[in-house]
Amino acid sequence: MATGRTHRPATRSRGIPEATVARLPLYLRALTALSERSVPTVSSEELAAAAGVNSAKLRKDFSYLGSYGTRGVGYDVEYLVYQISRELGLTQDWPVVIVGMGNLGAALAGYGGFASRGFRIAALIDADVQLTGRLIAGLPVRHADELEGIVEDNQVSIGVITTPAGAAQEVCDRLVAAGVTSILNFAPTVLTVPDGVDVRKVDLSIELQILAFHEQRKAGEELESSLTAPPVAAKAVRDGGRRPGPDGDVPAVMPA
Amino acid sequence: MATGRTHRPATRSRGIPEATVARLPLYLRALTALSERSVPTVSSEELAAAAGVNSAKLRKDFSYLGSYGTRGVGYDVEYLVYQISRELGLTQDWPVVIVGMGNLGAALAGYGGFASRGFRIAALIDADVQLTGRLIAGLPVRHADELEGIVEDNQVSIGVITTPAGAAQEVCDRLVAAGVTSILNFAPTVLTVPDGVDVRKVDLSIELQILAFHEQRKAGEELESSLTAPPVAAKAVRDGGRRPGPDGDVPAVMPA
């Protein structure tokens, strides 16, 4: 999962398992699509297929929310949309600030999936004065100096960080100090936050690396021989730690 | 986890648990930073802190790769960088195509984290003829008609989909037919792929929804009374759930 919780050992919130919470948005999306097609009811089997999960898992997930289905029939689409929305807190609107108006920040600012789910962009923020005032997705970019004021005035509790890695921790600290208690971090850094603040991170390059691992494995299964050397013998060699230029050429280290 | 595996029940690849694989890029990033500061060795405790994980977990993760540490000393930074890179398959270079040159696609095209880890953008592709030939991050946008040719000529095995949801499945099918076996999907849809093809998805709005859930819970703990009604009784009551605002009124629907 590109995704990843940072702190806290997967607490079970109000009896709803973390894993279930993470799937609710998936169900919600599938249900919304059904709703738009005016489908009145759906069985766990059908909905599970649409959401890409096992039907038993889906039923168990829903059982944590309550008994919302009708045996022999299935689930009422509209009703379930409402229940899940309420459970996720999407029936209220959440002001959000996005800090860092590079390509990614701009992309998020224009992302339709936010507004339609109760998230309202309270402000776009960047430290570059060149950008101040410029319109992105119809909203003016505000300068980083205004960060604290914006957060407090709008009662912002969710912040999105799309700055370069170097600036992320400082921005995070300022957001938290101003009252933000949930952070979505796109910068490739580990953020340190006080207790009570949730951080979720999305790292684009990590996802690709995981794919590369599996891809390599697939390729390796066909050849299955070459230098898939035993890692055990490696230990003895232990090179003198020559370190090449930045961003490294491959070390000529070669176990065994 | 923003991330999410789509298919396959968490196979254990070559003895390395999925969860460990997902953390390797994290360690690699922390190690690269140490390497740039010319730190020769690092203990599991220090590295774990830098990567934001438990030190016992880190040691266990490394133990799946082999015995690369020295007791009483720690791990050789350069050596470990190389071993992890090799394990993840980052010592070879992976041609990647990005399909869908909207804001997000453009952001990814310009993302530095790719090139520095062995991913080479083979082509940027979009269906809009208006975009064809235009330069994004120094690369010319190619038309979707060329997709199959590009994939085959460059032996591309990894594809990134940043199209609108409606186009994603078709693009996916074409990529797979042309030879792609790993897909990173940013479109908010469930992709169906044949066996042997890996899909990872990143859904920006899902992450926010998970944060909203926890945020709501935090807010609810202080008031802890109002309509946090027991879901059991709810069934009978089944409120007429008025939900204001655009984007669909709330179902006055009521099963049973």
Added chain:
DNA sequence: CCATCTTTGTGCACGCGTTCACAAAGACAT
């Protein structure tokens, strides 16, 4: 060469999440 001190590598136990499989519940027809 021996003693001490640091840090790894891992056996073990525990808890969460997943899946199976089935009884209970309700719709629907007769």
Added chain:
DNA sequence: ATGTCTTTGTGAACGCGTGCACAAAGATGG
């Protein structure tokens, strides 16, 4: 009403992942 048929909701078993706690390994100093 009664029986059949569909689909939910969940008890129970299993497997993976996590974290503790410690023995083994090696470095370092005398």
